[in-house]
Amino acid sequence: MFKYYTKKLLNIQFFNKKTWLTHLEKEIFIIVRTIGLIMIYYLFSIGITFYQKWFIKRFHYPLIVVVCHMIVKFLLALLFRTIYRVIMGVSRITLSYKENIRRISLPGIASSLDIGFSNWSFEFITISLYTMTKSTCIIFILAFALLFDLEKKRLSLIFVVSLISIGLFMFTYKSTQFQLNGFLLVLSASMLSGFRWTLSQKLMQRKESALAHPIDMMYHMQPWMILGLFPLAFFFELLPVINSFLITPENSLNEIKLKPSSIDEHLAFDSLWPTANLILIGSILAFLMEFSEYLLLTFTSSLTLSMAGIFKEIFTLYLAVNYNGDQMSLTNFIGLVVCLIGITMHVMLKVIDTYQVANSLTLTSPILHRNDEIEVKRLLDDDIVSFEFTQNQTTTIMEQSNINAKGQC
Template sequence: MGFYADHCTYLPPMLGWFTFSALLSSYNKLVFGEAHLAFPCPLLVTSVHFLVQWIFSWVVSSVYSEFFGGNRLKEMTWREYLGAGIPCGLATSLDVGLSNLSLVTISITFYTMVKSATPIFVLGWAFLFGIERITGSLVLVVMIIAAGEFLTVLGEVDFDTRGFVLCLCASVISGARWTVVQLKLQGMQPPLKTAIATMRLLSPSMFISMIVISLAIEEPWLKLGAGTPYFASFEQGLHTVGLCIGGALLAICMIICELYLIMNSSAIVLMIGGVIKEMTTILVGVNFFGDPLNAINVAGISVVFLGVVFYKVNFHMGKLEEKDAESETQNGATEYQKVNIDPEKESGAGYPISE
């Protein structure tokens, strides 16, 4: 028991995080990929995922309001609720929607490689919003990750321009999402207690924006209506609905595992776990989907991971220096509190989203 407590405490949630993340990525590729089920309305399915997350977070935070922070949401004014929920939810919705659209034509492996460049855009948006200063170390991080992404794209065998552009746009919006979430939610007093509370705050606007976009672009009444097999019978209808809800349940399981790690583990555990999670997803793509991977790809993603690790180490070293400086001030007060823009270590503000 002593050995387990010392060395294996985070092993079950970490394995759950890896497993459900890989399953969710596989689900998205199987359902949306043009070489697989090729479901014609990926944005509609994504909106169902958001709806299920909304219902789940509402029920859990209502029944266990004290533990999951439901009371804080009830105390919010409409101005506070909409001011935080709409911009954060819209950015999250666009990020996930574009990510799922990209999986229609690109491989899981290439998708994971491109999305690994998100720290570049986190830094870029943080600089534009005036919450991060450009330093030599940050410039080096951007150059390392950009070089890795160049090698990744250069080595891609089945390159698809449309899928790459969609995935790259998702990465850009993901950077904006983390920055906006931090600006809007981190300064809340009192703060949101858990990621479940944040899910309940953001998921309504995520669902509404995604269903509107789906109706406008995909026209699901035509692609899923008469003459299609998706609702041709009651059994087929149940199969289609179950397929949509299944992905949402995978996303919720992944969120719960990551929530536990966010709330209980250290930044180093999350940093290492995040890199291993990406590597696990790539291995799934190569072994189960037959994604091609050559020496240039491997070199590119290795350089990207190196840049990401350097970014996180640099970030947390800076946070430690800030804490040391803060402890030296009288009564622990500081004139300036830097906004946390690290998407790995949050106190509920940046809850993980299904992708």
């Protein structure tokens, strides 16, 4: 009798060799898949940062480059939507003009300026300063969230913002490679990123988005991004080239060719084709970057993405200092550590909030109305609660527009 109840209590099936191996294989598969997705995300995310820095230092038209990226991404999204319709016989979702203007226009324009200013800053500052300054978007996200009543005022938020601000100040203090124009450009990009994120969250509180796939999001978002950035690209970069071309055509043509350096003098720079090809490579990298981040978010969780982002910044800074010639004093290094501590605390506070919301839902709302049903599930690989809104395929316009903006930064 004792043996019977002991087996029943311990659930003897769990110790079955076949079941145990199946469970172990599943865990190993999830771990390997997560590591693989993170590595792919690092490859494209870090790769495009260093690639754009290298390219823009030789081709001094960053806004034109970004507009070209957006055009290529829109054409690729259109191509994949067309292929999907032909093969599957089902059309992808297309928003009405009214819905497009109401939901996509402002996040799209803000995203375009965010990306444009970020790439523009590569002309002036180092990758390490860019990476650290861009991480301050958390401060602006929290500031706009408080402004729009999306976050409650808490002492922990003030502490996080203070840590990141102090860390950034120490990182830039008496830096030999500090450049004010580039710093202000990245800081403006961070502010626009915070505004875009908060605006998207505000919109999502009214109605869930049907744009759950990055292809659909890129298809609808890119035209607004082109519209938002093209006037700046035309006024600051294209118009001076046109005016100069009307006066001295030959010199102007040489001016828009890629400038060779000591490491790439063997390339042929006697035509515009190398420049066009390198812009195309950057466009494809940006496209793949968005996909890798989307896949990581889909198969893991926002916690995995946030933690991967922290280690990505550390790895980027390591590469910038050791292989790109960036300089960092002891004060700058301490500032880096303080800033990363603040970012990590922000992520962990979000995890705690998620658990608290999940517990309150399960305790106070055991039965929900069918139309407002919320499923709370525990992810095997992160052990963190994530929420699925069953009305809309789970992925919000806020997450997708954030992925879209990161794709070219």
